[in-house]
Amino acid sequence: MTKKPKGWYKDIVIRPVIHVDGYESYEKMCSIIADIYYSAEEQKLLRGLITNPAESMYITAYTLFKVGQAKCPAYWVNKDLLEALLQSVLTVEIDSLNWAMKTGMFMLPKGVILSPENKSVDAVFWNYDSEAGILYWTATDGSSFFCRRFKLDAQKLTYTDSQDIDPKVVAGFNEYLHSILLRLILIMECRPEFVDTTSEVIRVNKGFGKEQAQDFYQPLWLGQGYRFKSEGTQSSEGSSGTHGTKSVHWRRGFLRNQPYGEGRQQRKLVWIEPVLVMGGKESS
Known part of the structure; x- marks a missing residue:
């Protein structure tokens, strides 16, 4: 694996974001992306997907590569909003999906979505190839990745209710994560007032001199302040x-x-x- 270059974090992200209590570090999630972004080649990943379309290694690597290519755009998902979406049964016609944001990552609150190993899923990364009509996504609980390559070619998508999923089975858990991602994409579309569009700059001094001060940004939220x-x-x-x-x-x-x-x-x-x-x- 190619070593990440010096200053990789500044080069791979749109803006540095301050830490948010109750969520994994944004820098840590970007580091996972950078490991792939600086060591993989897009064309090789695409060839791997063509020959092995269901291979989780290629799906995960390609998704992370595309998120890195987009400079790691991210939204932090409000805990109450996520729990409310998990209690919603959602069905929608595919042509209703506009995909205003085709690539990015959702930072998830700790302790809400647990993997089969009972670890908190920290983030979901996705990339939608609109020309091919294929959605790629991957998620991590810090030690394992879960992923899916999904062809949007049906007339209707039904998002399985969370109570119908057996999270002890990896295939079932993938279906569960898939439904969560699509719920989040849908809520960005039908409730745009939940989506932050600007973030304030905060000057953080990590040392004793002015030259050590650094500009960070407030996170962009999905549903900030929402209460079910x-x-x-x-x-x-x-x-x-x-x-x-x-x-x-x-x-x-x-x-x-x-x-x-x-x-x-x-x-x-x-x-x-x-x-x-x-x-x-x-x-x-």
């Missing part, structure tokens, strides 16, 4: 009767193509958010 919706049922305290008691549960969210405009002839994707229903006595 909840609603309570009637409290069981001080009440009587034989009514049943509900446990805490989710009312599932879903995605729909909502008509709008003149004659309601146009369609737009709308996310009906899930609601966490708190436990309590059911009212009569």
Whole structure:
């Protein structure tokens, strides 16, 4: 493997980003990308994909290479938003996907998505080849990679609900990660207000002199400040009767193509958010 050149981090990223508590280091994720970017050749990776289209090594390496080529654009996913998306059943027509962001990485909150080895999945990297209609993605839990090469040639995509996945099986876990990535891509499209477009510069002094100060940027967020919706049922305290008691549960969210405009002839994707229903006595 070719050694990363001096100053690789500055060369491979759009901007240095300050550390975010509860997430893996952005620099560490970029270092993983750089290991591939500086040691692989795109044409060799493509030839490997042609001869071995299902080979995980080529899928992962090619995805990381393309993210490095794009200079590692990244979004940090809000924890509540991710959990709300996991409680949503999403189905959409393929021609509804605009893919405004075709290459990048999602930085995931620690402890939400666990690999079959029960390790936190730190990031998902993706590249969409719009000419070939192929989506490549890979994810890492710090020691293992999970990946998929997916041809978008069907009429409809249904994203499997998280409760239907057996994460003990790698194939099932890949399906689970695939559904998460597509949910995140979809939410960027149908809820653009969740997507940061600018980030502030922060001057960080890592030494004792002004010459050691360095400019860092605030992270770009997907869903910063988002809190999932909840609603309570009637409290069981001080009440009587034989009514049943509900446990805490989710009312599932879903995605729909909502008509709008003149004659309601146009369609737009709308996310009906899930609601966490708190436990309590059911009212009569």
